[in-house]
Amino acid sequence: MSKNSEEEKLERILKEGLDSLWKKEKSEHQIIKGVYYPSYIGSCLRKQYYIYTVGESVTSEELVIFMTGKGIHELVVKAFGEKVNVESIEAKINLEITNKIKLSGRVDIIIADLEGKKYLIEVKSASKIPDNPYESHVLQLHTYMQALNFNEGYLLYWNKRDGNIRVFKVIKNDEMMKKLYERIVMLDYYITINSPPPPESYQEGKKWECKKCPYLNICNPGPL
Numbered sequence: 001m002s003k004n005s006e007e008e009k010l011e012r013i014l015k016e017g018l019d020s021l022w023k024k025e026k027s028e029h030q031i032i033k034g035v036y037y038p039s040y041i042g043s044c045l046r047k048q049y050y051i052y053t054v055g056e057s058v059t060s061e062e063l064v065i066f067m068t069g070k071g072i073h074e075l076v077v078k079a080f081g082e083k084v085n086v087e088s089i090e091a092k093i094n095l096e097i098t099n100k101i102k103l104s105g106r107v108d109i110i111i112a113d114l115e116g117k118k119y120l121i122e123v124k125s126a127s128k129i130p131d132n133p134y135e136s137h138v139l140q141l142h143t144y145m146q147a148l149n150f151n152e153g154y155l156l157y158w159n160k161r162d163g164n165i166r167v168f169k170v171i172k173n174d175e176m177m178k179k180l181y182e183r184i185v186m187l188d189y190y191i192t193i194n195s196p197p198p199p200e201s202y203q204e205g206k207k208w209e210c211k212k213c214p215y216l217n218i219c220n221p222g223p224l
């Protein structure tokens with residue numbers, strides 16, 4: 001069934017509204033060389049390079065996914081707040097990597113006290129709960145653990161398709177910390193020399209990421 005003009009108009013207005021919300025959110029953090037984001041650092045290095053050199057942009061599909069995730073985050077915070085004392089929501093962190101490079105971001109939830117213990121939690125909405133947490137999320141969580149001096153953190157996956165929830169405990173480890181530092185230094189290097197790094201997602205066979213990547217045309221990694 002083809003869409004009529006009013007259906008198209010409502011879809012367009014919603015997308016424009018989402019775009020406006022996204023721009024407001026992004027205006028709170030500027031894209032500056034040397035300041036990198038924990039939530040991006042595990043994703044395709046080449047995509048991050050484009051964010052810093054071409055400018056940040058999203059496809060309308062990414063925008064809907066991003067906003068869905070945001071809504072789920074808010075709901076999780078609210079639900080925890082019904083039962084336990086939430087110490088902070090979106091606590092800002094800064095992690096210095098070198099004197100010219102730092103990671104800056106916000107950790108989703110810190111539970112103040114649950115049976116005498118503090119919990120650092122990062123929430124992820126997904127279409128499928130993985131058997132093990134995704135490495136990109138583990139790297140992100142390592143930034144927060146390191147910055148806030150936690151030896152463990154928790155990744156909470158919320159399956160938006162079937163309603164399942166799963167929590168994974170992650171213990172901070174040197175191997176992940178090394179990987180995190182290496183990725184940041186590498187990203188900064190490519191931005192400094194103004195040359196894109198290899199098309200990481202494509203080379204790792206994550207073509208679904210390339211298909212929704214706003215930089216696909218510039219990157220041109222190969223057949224999808």
Ligand code: SF4
Nearest residue numbers: 044047199210213219
């Ligand atoms: S198209 Fe794929 S490889 Fe290229 S920047 Fe985007 S995600 Fe990375």
